[in-house]
Amino acid sequence: MLKINYLFGCPNCGGPIDEDRLFAGIPCSKCLPGKVENLDYRVIYDLLVKNSTLKGYAEYYYENETYEEILELFKKVIKNEPWNLQKYWIKRLAKNESFSLSAPTGLGKTTTLLVYSLYFGNTSLYIVPTNSLKDQICERLKQIGAKVSCDKANDNYVNVATFNRILRHYEEYQALRPRLVIVDDSDMILKSGKTTEVIAKVLGINNEVFQDAINLVKLRKLLRFNKDDKELKDKINELEYKISSWKPLVQFLVASATLKPKGTKQQALRLLIGFEPSTIQTYLRNIADLYYPSTDLKHVIEKISDKGGLILVSKEYGKEKMKELKDLIEKLGYTASLAIAGRKFLDKFSEGKVDFLIGSASYYGVAVRGLDEPKKLKYVIFYGVPKIRLNLKDALYNPSMIVKIAEKIGIDVKDIRRKLVFLSPSEIQLLKIGLLKNEKLNGKIEEIRNYLMKLREEILNTLEDKKIERIKTESFLVAESNNKYYVYVPDAVTYIQASGRSSRIIHNGLTFGVSIVLVDDIDLLDILIQKLRKIVTSVNFINIENINMDKIRETVKKSREESAVQKKIVTKTVLLVVESPTKAKTIARLFGRPSKREVYGIPVYETIIMVNDTILIVNIIATKGHITDLTTENIGYYGVDIKDSDFIANYSPIYKCYNCGKTFTSKSDSCPYCGSIFISSTEKIIAALRKLSMEVDEVYIASDPDQEGEKIAFDVASMTSPYNRNIYRIKYHEVTRNGILEAIVNKGKIDLNLVRSQVVRRIEDRWIGFELSSALKSVFYERNHGSGRVQGPVLGWVVERTKQYKNNLGWIVNIKLGDYNIRKFFKTKEEAEKFVSNLRVKINALSEREEIQNPLPPFTTDTLLMEVFNKYGINAQITMKITQELFESGLITYHRTDSTHVSNVGVSIAKEYLESKGLKNDFIGRSWGEEGTHEAIRPTTTMDVEALIKDIEENPNKYFIRFTKYHFKIYDLIFRRFIASQMKPANIKYIKYEILINDEKIEVEIPVKVEGGFSIIYPLKVYTLSDNFTTYVGKGSTVLLLGYADVIKSMKEKEIGRPSTYAKIISTLIKHGYIVESKRRSFLIATNRGIKAYEFLSNCCSDLISENRTKSLLQKVDKIANGNVSADEVLFELHREITILSDKLVNSLKSYTNI
Template structure:
C-alpha cells in the first residue's frame, strides 16, 4: 500500500545519502544522445551524484554574416569558392531539392573544385574533407541534414555559403497538411490578416499548437482520411477537423483581395499561385543558425571566427529570414561587396593556425582567452537562473544541499549560475536597538532571514504562522553556507540582483557574506534579461553603489523602528499581536477608511435612449429619474463639433502598470507585480519596478522596427519621454507582439523556463501596445460636445465622434460614436432605466496605487507590498473584483493611531521621509543624518508609551 511505498522511499533516500558520503572520485560521462536523460538508470545517478545531463553549447557566434545578390547562383558560388579556398560548406535550400545539390557538385568539379555532395552520412567523404582531399562539402540546409548537425571541425571549416536563402515550400493542399509548417506559414502571414479574420486566425493557431506533436503515422492517417472524406475517432478526429478548418480559412483569406494585395506588397511574404494552388516560401532560421554555426567553434583560444555568405535568390525570403532571426539572435548583416574580404580571410586563417597549435599543445598561454576561469553568478530567482543559463546552451544542473546551480560555458569562462531566492538576511530582533547598534553612527545587525517552508514567503517579525497556514519555517543559513562553499572554489563572484536600491541591498549583503571566502566580487546590473544584455554586463562589471545600499538601509531601519515602537501599543490595546503600524501603511489605511465611510451615500445612474438614436448614461441626485420620466423628453443644448489631435499616453511605470492591469484583469496589486516579475525574469520586458517613463535608444529602435513593418513609417514618431534618473520605462525587449509571441512559442522558436498563462499573455499585450502607441503619431479626431437638460439637471457630454486620421489609434482603438447630425432642442425619450448606486465606490487597487504615486508615499518596490500587509493584518478586505473596504478592526486601528501617533504617521511626514531617502540614494544627504532624525522621533514615541505601561525588550542600550 501507500504506507509501504513511503517506507521504501525513505529507505532508498537514506541509502542514497549514505552512498554520497562514500564518494571520493569524479564521474565524467559523454554521449551523443539526450534520450538517456529519461531512463531510470540516469535518474538514480542524478540522485546519487546530484547532477543532470547538459548539452554541449554553441558558445555564442563569432561569425561575419554576409549576403550577396546575383542573377546566377552557380557562377557566384564558384567565384566565392575560388576566392575563399578550401574548408567550405555549401548549403542548398530545401525548395531547390537535392537535385540542385547534385547539379552544383557536377558544375564545381567541372570547374576544378574538389567537392562532393554530402546528402547522407558517409564516413569516407567526411574523412576526405577532414584530411584536405576535398575542398568543400555540399548539403541541404535543414536541421536534419548531416552537414548541419553532425560536423565539428574547428581547424578545417572556415566558411559557409548558402546557394539561396535557407527556406522550404508550403503548399495549401490536403496531401501536404503539416501542423508545424502551417504554423510557420500563419506566423509569416500575421501582418496581412485583417481585423475581421483575427479571431479565426487566433483559434487556428491555438489548435495547430495543440496538434503539432503528431507523429508520422498519425499524420498519414489524417491525410488519408481527409483525402477520402472519412471521419476518424478521438484525438485524430480533432486533428482532422482542425485541418479542415485550416483549409477553409486559407481558402477564405486567399480570396480576399485586400489580403492578397497586402501579401503581394509585403516585403517578407513570398508566394506564388498556379491554377488556383498557392505556394509559400518559408525561411528556415533555425537551420541557418545551426548550419552557419559550423564555421565558429570553441577551442582553448576562444571561439574561432567564421564567415557565412547567403546568396540571395529571393529578396522577400531573405527579408523574412532576417526578421525571424532577430527574435532570438542579434545579427548585423553585411553586404559582401562592402567588406574587406582579404582581411576577414586572414583573421579566419589566423584562428585555424591557433586551433592546430592547441591540438599539438603548442599554443602560448598569452594567446589563449580561456584559462579555466570560473565565475559564480548569483541572481535573485530560480526563473532568472534558467533564463540566463539558456543563453549559453543547455546547462548541466547540480544540487548543493538543496541549492540548484546551473553550469554553462561562456566564451571565456565556466559560469556557475544560481539564485539567492530574494533577501538572504534581515535585521536581528535581539541585538542592539531593535536590530541596530546606536553610537556615533548606526550599525545594523543582520541575521539569516526566515521563510515559510511551504510557500517560500518571508516571515515577518513576531509572526508564528505564515499567511498560507504553515507553521514550518526555514532560515537562509544553509543557503549562505553553500554559497560560501562555491565562492571559495571559483575565481570570481558576480552578483546580478535587481537594479534598484532593494536589489543593491541584497547584492551588498551577499558581498559581505562571501568576501571572506573570495576577495574578487563584482556587481552586474541589467534592466532586461536578454542574451545581448547579459553578455554586455558580464564584460562590463561594476562596483557596488553604497548610496543605494544606504537608502535601502534607511528604509528598512525606519520601518523596523516605527513598527517596533508603535506595534506593542496596538497589541496591548487590541489584544492582538498580529497588528502593526507604519509610515506608509497607516496613511493608505486612512484613505480606505474614509472612502468606506462614504459608501452609504446613494445616487441614481440613469440610462436614456433618445429618438435621435443617441444613448446616454449619467449620474444624478435622487428624484431626478422620476422628473425625467414625467417630462418624457430631454433638451439638447450648445452642440459643438470640433477637430482635435489626441496624443498617446507615455509607456508604463510601475504605478500606471499596476493601475491598468488590476483594472483589466480584476486582480490585486500583488498579483499584477508577480505577473510583471515573471515577464521580466523570462526576458520579455524591461525591469518592472521603475518610476520612469524614459525610453532608451534601444527601445525606440524596437518600436521603429515594429511600426515600420506593421503600420508604415508615416505613423512612427520617436519620443524619449525623459524623466530624471537612470531607470527606463516598462517596455518589451523585442519587436514581438502578443500574437507573434504565441506563434513563436508554439513553433518552439522561442523557449522559456516557465509556461505562460493567459493572464500573463494579456499583461504582455497591454505592455506591448502601450509602448508601441507611445512611439506613434497622434490621432486626429472629430469630437462632439453638448449639454442636456433633463429633470432639472444639466449634464455635459464629450465624445470622440470619429477618427479623421489614424495615428496611435491603429494599435489602441478609440471608441467612436459616429453621430451623423445632432440638432439642438427637445428630443423624445424612447427608453429609460434607473439604477441606485453609491455616490462613491470602494477604492480599487489601481486608484490606491495612483494616489500613492501622486502623494509621494511608497515606492515602485513597495506599492503592492503595502496593500498586501493591510490585507494580511485584516485591516482591509477585498469586495467584488479588486475593490477594497476597511474592516471594523482597520477603522479602529486607524482611529487609534490618529489619536495617538498622527504626528509620526501623517502623510506629509511620510512624504518628507521618502524625499530624504531619495536624497540619500543620490548622495545629497548622509544616511546617518536621516537616521538621527528618525531616532529622535522613535525615542519620543517609546518614552510616551513607557509612561503608559507599554513594555519593550532590549531598551537598556538606549537612554530615554
C-alpha cells in the first residue's frame, strides 16, 4: 500500500510521522507508541507525560487549558455560551496574542474584552473615546466582579480612561506598565502622529525602537523610487534585523476601527505590533434603497411618518443648509439636533430626546462613523447624492481625470491611457507630483507629464470655448456652477457606511433599515448606483413613490423587536488556504476591505463572507505552492521506502536559497548548490497554518483544482489535522464573488485517488529522473544534466527536427505576391539568384466559392499556448505565467484545462456583451461539449480589453499584478475567442488561383473575404494576390524547425503531456541546456549537448523514453486518479522497470567512453 510519511510533522517532537497518525491527530509512534486512534488532547498530554516524551505538545495543551478557563469564566459571568466568533477571539486571547477584533457591531466584541479583562487580573488599561462609554464600561466591569479604576491609574486594576485623559496624563499611565492594553476605537490613535506616539509609550515601546521603525518605514518608501539602490537595501536589511530582535511585552487589543494607518508614525506602530489596528470593513446590510427625484425633505418626512432618522447633507451645501433643515423638521413637529462635533447629540438621540440627527455626508464625519443605535436609528436620509466636489483645475492634476475628461470631449486617448497603465504605483505618484508642482521629471515619465499638461490646457480651453455645461463619465460628473467648473464624484463608500447605520445586528439578527436619497442630480444618482453595484451586487434603488411605506415601516419596527421571528445569523470562523499571495489578496478584497496581520512573517488577510444566513470570519493565507516534496535525504530508494508490499513516500519541507533561488528537500545549514547560509523553509508556512487552524471552526483548502492542487490540499490537511477536525476541500474555477461563494456552499473532501496519482507521478519522475540524470552526469562530467520520461520524447523530436533542418540547408527564394508568399528552395545561392533574375509570374483566377464557417471553440490550455505563440511569438512559459496572474486576479477562468465546455454563466456573459455592442442578432449560445471537472478558458466578466484598461485606470488598487502589454494581448485574445465562440457562423469567400512561376504551374485556393458572424469579433486571415511581386533570397531549409506550438500540439496529440506540464517540459529542457530558443522567431533548436544526451539515452534505454511507454504510464496515472487502478500496482510495475533500467545504465556506462 502507498503511504506518505512526513519527516518533520510530529506535533510533539517535530520528527517523522505518518499520514494516519496526523489525520488521527496524535503524535508519532516514538512519542506515543500504540495503535492509531482519535484521542482527546488531555489524554494525549497525560500519555506523553507518562511516557516521559512530552515536548512541543505542552504548549498546545496549556493554550487549550487557558482557553477552557476563559470559556468557563465567560459562561459564569455572562450566563450564556459564547458565540463561535467569541470563542475564536478567546482562543487568540489565550495565546496572549495582540490583534484587532474584526466583526460588525453587535457580535460581542465588548463583552469578550470585558470578560478577558476580568480573567487577566494584572494591571491593564482600557481606553475609550468618550466619557459616557467610559462610565458604561466601568459599570459593566463592576457588575461582573472586576477591580476597576476609572480615571485614576492603579496597579492590579482594570484602568478605564478616555483618550483625552491618556494624552494629558500619559506619564502616569506609562508608569503603570500595563501588561494588557485595550483600545475601543483605534481611529483615535491613528488620527495624528502625537496620539500614536503616546500609545507607543504606553505599550512599552522605547524611543530607540520606535525611531528605528519610523526610519524603516521612510526607507521602504524611498526604495519604491530607487529599487536598485544597494546601499538603501542594506540599510533596510540592517534595520529589519535590529527590529526583529525586539519583542512586545504588552498584549494589545483593538475593538473597532475603520481607518488604515497612513502616517509614518502610524505605520511604524503597525510594524511593531504585527497587525493593522483597523478592523474589517464589510457590506452586511438588510436595507431598502430608495430615492426621491427632488430635494423636498418635507415630503419625504411626511411620507415615512416616523422618527429615528439620520439626515446627511452633501458637503457642498454646508452648515447653513443643515440649520435650515433642522428648522424644517422642528416645524413638522419633531425634535432635531445637529451632529457636527462632540458626542452630546449621540446621548440625546440614545435617550430618545431627539428624533432626527442632521450631519454631514462625510466618511470621517461623526454622524457617519460615530453613531451606533440599532434600535433607535431606522432611516438614513441623504440630502443630495453623497458626493465629493473638486475644483476642476485642481482635479486636472490627476492623470486619470485628465484622460477621462479628454476622452469625453472627443480627444483620442488610447495611446496615453495604455502608457499610464504600464506605470508602477510609485511612477504614478511621481507623475502626480510633477503635474501638481509643474516640475520636470526624467525620461518617459517627463514625456507623459509634458503631454498631460498640454492635454490639461486643451480641456480647459475646449470647455471655455464651446461653453460645455456638463460632462458625464462612468465615475464622475463635470458641471458648471457660478461660472466655475467642478468635478462631482459620487461617494459610494460613504453611502454604504452611512446607510449601514440603519441595519445592525441585534438579537442575533440583522435589523431592517431604510435609506433614502433626495436627488439633486439624476446623473449623479445613476453614477452612484453603478459604483455601488460593483461593491454590493444586490443594490436596487426604488422610487419612494412606488412602495408601500406602511409595510416598510412595519418591517422596520418588527426587525427591532426581541420577539421578532427573523432569520437568526450564525457566525463561523474559517481558515481559507490558497496557493498564491495574489489570489489571497484578491479574494480578501472581493468581500470588503480586509484587515491584515502577520503570523510568523506570513501575511494573513481577514475578511467577512456572508453565505446565506451565516457570517464567515475568514482568515486567508497563501502557501506559495507546495509545502512539502519527496525528500532527497538518503532514505530508501530515492526517498521511497519499499517494504514487502508497501511503498512509503518520505516527504520533507521545501528549502529555498535566497542567493541562487534553487530549491531542495534535504535539511541543511547551507545551500547545496551555492553554499549560501540564507535559506528559507516552508516550515514557517506550516507553523502559521497550524497556529491559525487551532483558532478557527473550520479549515477550507482552496488550492488549484488539479492534481498538484489536490496534493497541496492533502499536505495542508495532514499538517493541520492534529489541531482541527473540520477540514474541507473547496474548488472554484474563477476568482470571483460567485465563484468563491459557490465553492464554499459545495465544500467537500479531498480526493485521495487524485492525491495518490500525483504521488505516483512524482515518484516516477524522481526514480527515472534521478537514474537518468546520474547516468548523464557520469558520462558527461557535468552537474546540470537531467532527464525525465516525458522530457525524453520531446527532446527527441527537437533533436530529430534540428538534424533534418541542418541536413536540408540551402537557399530560399521568397516570392511575395501581394500578401501571399511562395517559397522556392535551391541548394546554392547562385541557383537561387539565377532563378530570381529569370523570374516570371502570372496569376489567373480559376473559380470562386463561398462557405459558411462556424467559430472555433474557446481556448483550452494547448490551443491557447499555440495561438499566442503563432500570433505574438510569446513562448509557453510566459503565457502560462500571465494566464496564472489573470486567473488569480479574477479576470479569467482556470487556465489549466483540456475542456471546451462553457457554463450557463459563461454563455450569459457573451450574450450580455454582444447586446451591449449592438450585436444581439449575432448571438448563438453554445455549451461546447459536456460538463466536466473544468470549463474552457474564458473571461469572467463582460469587460473587453479596452474596458479592462479603463477599469485599471478607475481602480488602480483593484488588481495586485503589474500589467504589461503581453497581459493585454493575451487577455484580448482569450476574450475575443470566447465571444466569437458564442456567435453566428461567418461567410467566407475563397478563390482558386493558377499561379505560373516560369514554367511551373501551382494551384492554390485562398480566403479573400470574410463577412459577418464571429468574424466581427475574431477576424480571420484573408489574402490579396498581385502580379506585382517582390523577392527575398536568404538561407533556409526545406524542413522547418519546431516551434512551441508544434511541440505542444504533438504532446497533446500523442497524449504525453498535460495542461499543467506543457510549458514546464520545454522550460526544463532549456534549463538543462539541451535546447535553445532562436532569437528572431522563437524556434526550438537542439544544442550539441542536447543531441549527445539524447543519443546516449536512445542507446541505453530507448524503450523507457519512447512515446508509447510514456503515454501508457500517464494513462495509468489517470486511472489511479479515477479509482480504476491501484497506486501499488503501478508502482510495482514501475519499480521492476527501473530495476531493469538501472542494470542497462550500468552496462552502458561501462561501454560508453570517448564522449
